[in-house]
Amino acid sequence: MAPLKIDHLAVVVDNLDAALNFWQGALGLPLGGKEHNEHEAVDIAFLDAGGARVELLQPIGDESGIAKYLAKRGPGMHHICFAVADLDAAMAQMTAAQVELINTTPRTREDGTRYAFVHPKSTGGVLVELYEMAGEQA
């Protein structure tokens, strides 16, 4: 694999506007956009952090995975995502190293992008997403 870069850091918050007061207002990260995602039951704000992004996620309602995470763990860092050129190769490399994947076959988003999650028990407690960059060189 080519050297990897952090694609984004996802943070679960209980109040998006209060969190933006810090990340956008005080820290000065440019707001890349906001999204109301009914499908995932989450309001999202994207901030640019020098190529990587910070994604703030506020759950809508109480039923989503993010809502349950917030209720159980409180607000804070949820996962870190690395962009990979070839998800199949990356997943094979994980398996060869006896790293546990949460999904052993790729998941696909509505826009066709593919991703997988690495189990925190194999990473030192961090939920890690691997996201396949469309059109990247393998």
Add this chain to the structure above:
Amino acid sequence: MAPLKIDHLAVVVDNLDAALNFWQGALGLPLGGKEHNEHEAVDIAFLDAGGARVELLQPIGDESGIAKYLAKRGPGMHHICFAVADLDAAMAQMTAAQVELINTTPRTREDGTRYAFVHPKSTGGVLVELYEMAGEQA
């Protein structure tokens, strides 16, 4: 302030070698170095993630702040650090935005670098470090 970049992401682990099996072995991040820091009672491994770094911290003994964090919270992401050109200006900007700092005057490391921490309750649950880059433009 100039646009900020993520300097490093710090992860508290209970087993540095097991964590390196993922971050270095499976994910393929280049190992930048290891450090045995008696003063902070922590073993550290630095990995390069495309300009940003991932820092894995394994506590030595049970008495350090990192050891207590691990005992209380379990392994996982500990803090995220942004490099700033002018720490005093950044801290003033935080205070003006009613963001709570953990230390309201800068702390100084043995090598002279200055830093401050933002309280998680002002950020959406994330401990954020601001680190002053030596020799950067203000």
